[in-house]
Amino acid sequence: MEYSKQILGLFDEPKYMGILPFSDNIYQAEIFGSSSSNFVKLYLQIDNLGIIRRAGYLVNGCPVLIACCEMMVKLVLGTSVNDAKVIDYLEIASLLKIADLKLHCAIQVEEALYVALTKYLEKS
Amino acid sequence: MNINFPIYLDYMSSTPIDSKVTEAMLPYFQDQKIFGNPHSQHVYGKKSMEAITKAKLQIAACINSTPDEIIFTSGATEANNLAIKGSTQFYHRKGKHIITCATEHKAVLEPIQWLVDVHDFSVTVIKPGKDGLINIQDIKNAISTQTILISIMHVNNEIGVIQPIEEIGKLAEANGIIMHVDAAQSIGKLKIDVKKMQAGLMSFSAHKAYGPIGIGALYIRKSPRVRLVECMHGGGQQLGLRAGTLPTGLIVGMGKAFELAKQQLPQDNAKALEFNRLLLNTLSNIPGIIFHGSNKMRVPNNINISVEGIDGEALLCALRRLAISTASACVTTTQDGSYVLRAIDVPDNLAKSAIRISFGRFTTKDEIYKTIELLKKEIYRLRNISGWRADGI
Numbered sequence A: 001m002e003y004s005k006q007i008l009g010l011f012d013e014p015k016y017m018g019i020l021p022f023s024d025n026i027y028q029a030e031i032f033g034s035s036s037s038n039f040v041k042l043y044l045q046i047d048n049l050g051i052i053r054r055a056g057y058l059v060n061g062c063p064v065l066i067a068c069c070e071m072m073v074k075l076v077l078g079t080s081v082n083d084a085k086v087i088d089y090l091e092i093a094s095l096l097k098i099a100d101l102k103l104h105c106a107i108q109v110e111e112a113l114y115v116a117l118t119k120y121l122e123k124s
Numbered sequence B: 001m002n003i004n005f006p007i008y009l010d011y012m013s014s015t016p017i018d019s020k021v022t023e024a025m026l027p028y029f030q031d032q033k034i035f036g037n038p039h040s041q042h043v044y045g046k047k048s049m050e051a052i053t054k055a056k057l058q059i060a061a062c063i064n065s066t067p068d069e070i071i072f073t074s075g076a077t078e079a080n081n082l083a084i085k086g087s088t089q090f091y092h093r094k095g096k097h098i099i100t101c102a103t104e105h106k107a108v109l110e111p112i113q114w115l116v117d118v119h120d121f122s123v124t125v126i127k128p129g130k131d132g133l134i135n136i137q138d139i140k141n142a143i144s145t146q147t148i149l150i151s152i153m154h155v156n157n158e159i160g161v162i163q164p165i166e167e168i169g170k171l172a173e174a175n176g177i178i179m180h181v182d183a184a185q186s187i188g189k190l191k192i193d194v195k196k197m198q199a200g201l202m203s204f205s206a207h208k209a210y211g212p213i214g215i216g217a218l219y220i221r222k223s224p225r226v227r228l229v230e231c232m233h234g235g236g237q238q239l240g241l242r243a244g245t246l247p248t249g250l251i252v253g254m255g256k257a258f259e260l261a262k263q264q265l266p267q268d269n270a271k272a273l274e275f276n277r278l279l280l281n282t283l284s285n286i287p288g289i290i291f292h293g294s295n296k297m298r299v300p301n302n303i304n305i306s307v308e309g310i311d312g313e314a315l316l317c318a319l320r321r322l323a324i325s326t327a328s329a330c331v332t333t334t335q336d337g338s339y340v341l342r343a344i345d346v347p348d349n350l351a352k353s354a355i356r357i358s359f360g361r362f363t364t365k366d367e368i369y370k371t372i373e374l375l376k377k378e379i380y381r382l383r384n385i386s387g388w389r390a391d392g393i
């Protein structure tokens, strides 16, 4: 499998992996992939103004999936929920130059983001 | 070595050529007097044939056969094909049943499947134990009056286990059945004695033993004689068993490689054992690593592991400074994981994420230390990303 420079860069040195300790303003999502061991767990800390203050993830999957998590967190950190809502898998895929065969990785990550944001929107 | 080249740890896929082998071969590709067709009667031809005769002696000495029991082929794949198709074509009137094992190389399984599909043979595929080893009783139970061939490999190319060939040989002999052994992975790792093993047919390859790619051999026992129908039809070379002009230079290389393999067996093994211990000392202290294949009946130069909590593709990518292989080098295009690991009941997700590390004569201690550091670091790093913990919390 060949990976783009962008994917390898994020895969080799991810900055945002890890859990955010549980508290009121943490919104979680857990999306499982095709095999039993494959998953993305996303944690977003969103303040009263709807700004994403902190974000973290755990992921078990291929290098592309790991890079997608990292890229998505990079994009949403510091933005408002409304801005984060429009981030989709195509944006992540094009930033990382993901091959068609691996688009499902970006989709899985978009799903995680959607689920976490929906939890916030339902609560507020 | 070029700084951008990963550390080579894929010796079971192919070995680098020993410089002594290159030295021995070179004249046959350079010298204007020893290029001749070895089957020609003039002096050019005779010079080539002399070199081939010498190579046969070297190979015979390495496997304890006589030189006239050796037929050259393009590699172990062709030797396996010739052994399996050739012997069954000759003996099919005696019976049409073959016994083999689920973890054999495809170059054994596929020709047998072809015989089943096209020539009405039946096959019993023995399932080895979880440790990869065949239970001799299973072979005993599979033998019928129709059985004419038992084809079992010596050293497994993926998990490095050593099958009980001598016991199987005894059993085959007692029942008047021919035993074929794929010994592509044995040379340079184990002492080979075709007589003691009571093999009727045995396949070899040069490029797994520091010789060139593209040459191999089939041992065909003379007494009691094993007979074959040829698979390659043509000019009747090699007693009519395998037509085609012999590649003198490659054969000289194979001869030298086998001579060295015999001479250097103690040193080669001592080194493999030392590196094996170094790697195991580290790996067995990391939780959640599963070792595949028997830990006793195995060659020391092979380690096959799965790492829990890490995706196989991620692990391979993180270890891209190492030239290692997932499953077998021959089947890397399939995403299903290794059929060998599945045959020994390794769960799917672990079979998919298995890596094979194999080393040999030219591996250095420094490379092994670097490998150990990289393995430790990357396993730790990727488990941080996945949140995997040994206690499962």
Ligand SMILES: Cc1ncc(COP(=O)(O)O)c(C=O)c1O
Pocket: B012, B013, B074, B075, B076, B077, B078, B105, B107, B153, B155, B156, B157, B182, B184, B185, B204, B205, B206, B207, B215, B216, B330
């Ligand atoms: C056990 C075994 N048999 C057969 C082969 C095929 O050998 P060759 O490449 O010489 O055809 C290999 C190597 O891939 C092997 O490991």
